[in-house]
Amino acid sequence: MTSHLKKVELHCHLEGAAPPTLTLAQARKYNIDISPYLADGAYVWHDFASFLECYDKVSEVYKTEEDYALLTETYLQELAGIGTIYSELIVSPDHGKRIGLGADAYIEGVCEGIRRAKTKSGIEARLIVTGERHFGPESVIGAAEYAAGARNPLITGFNLAGEERMGRVADYARAFDIARDAGLGLTIHAGEVCGAYSVADALDDVRPSRIGHGVRAIEDLDLVKRLADLGTVLEVCPGSNIALKVFPDFASHPLRKLKDAGIRVTISSDDPPFFHTSLKREYELAADAFGFSDAAIDEMTRTGIEAAFVDEATRQALF
Ligand code: ES4
Ligand code: ZN
Numbered sequence: 001m002t003s004h005l006k007k008v009e010l011h012c013h014l015e016g017a018a019p020p021t022l023t024l025a026q027a028r029k030y031n032i033d034i035s036p037y038l039a040d041g042a043y044v045w046h047d048f049a050s051f052l053e054c055y056d057k058v059s060e061v062y063k064t065e066e067d068y069a070l071l072t073e074t075y076l077q078e079l080a081g082i083g084t085i086y087s088e089l090i091v092s093p094d095h096g097k098r099i100g101l102g103a104d105a106y107i108e109g110v111c112e113g114i115r116r117a118k119t120k121s122g123i124e125a126r127l128i129v130t131g132e133r134h135f136g137p138e139s140v141i142g143a144a145e146y147a148a149g150a151r152n153p154l155i156t157g158f159n160l161a162g163e164e165r166m167g168r169v170a171d172y173a174r175a176f177d178i179a180r181d182a183g184l185g186l187t188i189h190a191g192e193v194c195g196a197y198s199v200a201d202a203l204d205d206v207r208p209s210r211i212g213h214g215v216r217a218i219e220d221l222d223l224v225k226r227l228a229d230l231g232t233v234l235e236v237c238p239g240s241n242i243a244l245k246v247f248p249d250f251a252s253h254p255l256r257k258l259k260d261a262g263i264r265v266t267i268s269s270d271d272p273p274f275f276h277t278s279l280k281r282e283y284e285l286a287a288d289a290f291g292f293s294d295a296a297i298d299e300m301t302r303t304g305i306e307a308a309f310v311d312e313a314t315r316q317a318l319f
Contacts, residue, residue: 002283007084008304011235014089015059016271017075026061043274065109072113080121082280087125093146127155132162137171144175148182156309157185164193169201176206185309196220218254228262233307239277240270250289266304
């Protein structure tokens with residue numbers, strides 16, 4: 001029973017949180033055929049590459065500022081309803097450009113959704129702008145420049161997502177330099193699709209305070225020690241990892257080993273309906289599949305608050 005526990009989420013892709021019912025309503029509204037990607041109330045994909053394709057395709061049914069306000073408010077209110085007090089949403093201005101809405105209107109719609117949810121439930125949220133590796137290093141630099149120049153107090157972090165097998169982390173280091181110089185928090189997807197070397201690359205080339213996933217660090221015990229010594233926080237998304245077959249089952253998932261080795265870990269849902277999960281389920285799994293006590297789960301939540309890309313006054317109010 002984890003329903004009474006306070007929750008935070010540091011790793012959720014906004015379009016990846018779109019409820020299939022809302023996506024379907026949007027597709028009908030704009031007369032877009034998404035039947036290859038959404039059938040029988042579920043998103044359709046079969047491996048990481050086809051997941052990314054599905055994600056990009058179904059995102060295209062969110063077209064206007066208001067669509068983004070609605071999507072954001074809907075997800076944050078769902079989170080608030082299960083006891084979540086803080087959420088960081090991963091957003092892609094490139095996506096706003098790709099659908100012809102433009103980055104500013106895309107972000108403004110999301111910010112309106114954050115304000116509406118905050119008014120209704122009190123939930124705090126911030127935005128992590130992401131580059132997508134499969135859109136190429138130039139587009140990732142563009143995303144970093146956008147985030148650095150936005151001067152939007154709700155944009156507090158920079159991330160790198162997308163096809164992990166495309167290029168090496170060093171190819172994207174300049175984007176992170178731009179984001180770091182602008183004072184943004186840094187996190188990067190690594191050690192999910194690719195092995196431990198990708199986590200080591202991330203530490204060497206980006207020096208992030210957090211890593212998205214990072215779970216395959218378990219393949220290199222020296223690296224595990226390095227992460228523990230550095231205090232790097234892993235945003236662990238067990239349901240996502242199982243859905244994408246990073247590990248065959250929860251029994252072989254390394255969350256407990258990583259935590260027991262002294263690595264700071266938090267729990268998130270990644271792209272919840274795509275992976276047949278939710279933040280509620282991830283907390284339940286922490287108890288039921290991994291055997292964590294309420295106190296251990298609370299510790300991971302506190303780690304999330306400590307590692308949040310948020311101003312100190314807001315952070316203290318979250319504890
Ligand atoms: C993603 Cl699970 C995952 N990994 C990398 N990029 C992503 N974008 C959305 N979900
Ligand atoms: Zn992710």
